[in-house]
Amino acid sequence: MIPRFQRFLFAAMLLAAVVMAVVLIRMRERAHDRLMTAVDSQPLNELSSASSSAPVEKITLLVANDLDGSLIPVERSFPMPKDPNARARVLMEKLLEEYAAPKSTHPIANASGVDEVFLMPLPQQKGASQQGEMAVVNLDAAFVQAQPSGIEPETLTLLSMIATLHANLPQITEVRFLVDGQQKDTLAGHADLTRVYLASDTQTAVRP
Template identity: 30%
Template sequence: MIARRALAIAGGVVLLALLAWAVNAGLERLAGVEPAAAPRAAEPAAPPPGVPRITATLFYGSADGQALVPVRREVALAEGVVPQGREILAVQLQGAPEPHVPVIPPGTSLRAFYVTDRGDAFVDLSSEISAQHPGGSSTELLTVYAVVNAVLANLPTVRRVQILVEGREADTLAGHVDIRRPLERDMSLVRESP
């Protein structure tokens, strides 16, 4: 009897705590209070001559805009998975070398990059990734997997990638591709350069 009463009291306390949290979160939303924005990640400066570099595989749009094409590019060597991921993404976001076409909207910047102990990477991009996106399901697929494949092709300890927009989870970038969960590599969108 005492155990049931203790269990009922504990359940009530948990329920009240959840209710208080929900009310507080709802009031903040109604009042228009936004959580503090994460500071923007600085664009890495061009390394001076003599700085060690690696060759990374990045992904850009094919000339016809129908597929991703792997392109080997020089990237500054960084110490550790997270700093190296930032370097790789900074080059990926710079734009496409000729004759390839960009699949990431211009002005998109990397706000943050981190990797969990389970090997899930989170790529936090600025709002331009969505606001400046031209739309269309195939273009959106290429945008998402240019980022996902660039991380996974170059950082072997990373298993999956989730894209965030302005520090928040998003359903999609432009209405078509579900990015609510971490994604695995998809090489079906990739074709070699002619």
């Protein structure tokens, strides 16, 4: 016979697991709904106009290098909007332009692969000086199809995006990836898109 307290403990653990699963599913649905609302309320031509009229700023792109699996800091100057969500999207667009350029160190043919980037506040950690944010990066299917398959090239693509966001918007400490507004298992068959990535995941790849 199983002792009563063990049955009670098992039931409590099972209930906690179910509740956590429901909460995580609901959080994902809310993130998706808010992301789609942001996309609908801010057309592409408005974003382009806002970016073109914004002051030029120096930004740092963490560009992937397939030769040694590293991320190389590259400084560029571009007009940058003030809105953090729009800034994050411009950062992703400029990074992907680097990959579509001739003689790229990490070639990907499709340079227009980010539909939207939406920032969500995270619970403030005890002792933290500021509240962190999660970036939800919505990739389009055409970019995913253009991504070279393989664990290393796929991982470098994701890490370069995460590192670029964090380098220019330090409040971004976590990143999730969607494809056409939906969760996808992998980027191109290998790199996991179901998990939350941390900005700290990129530290070992960044070249000093």
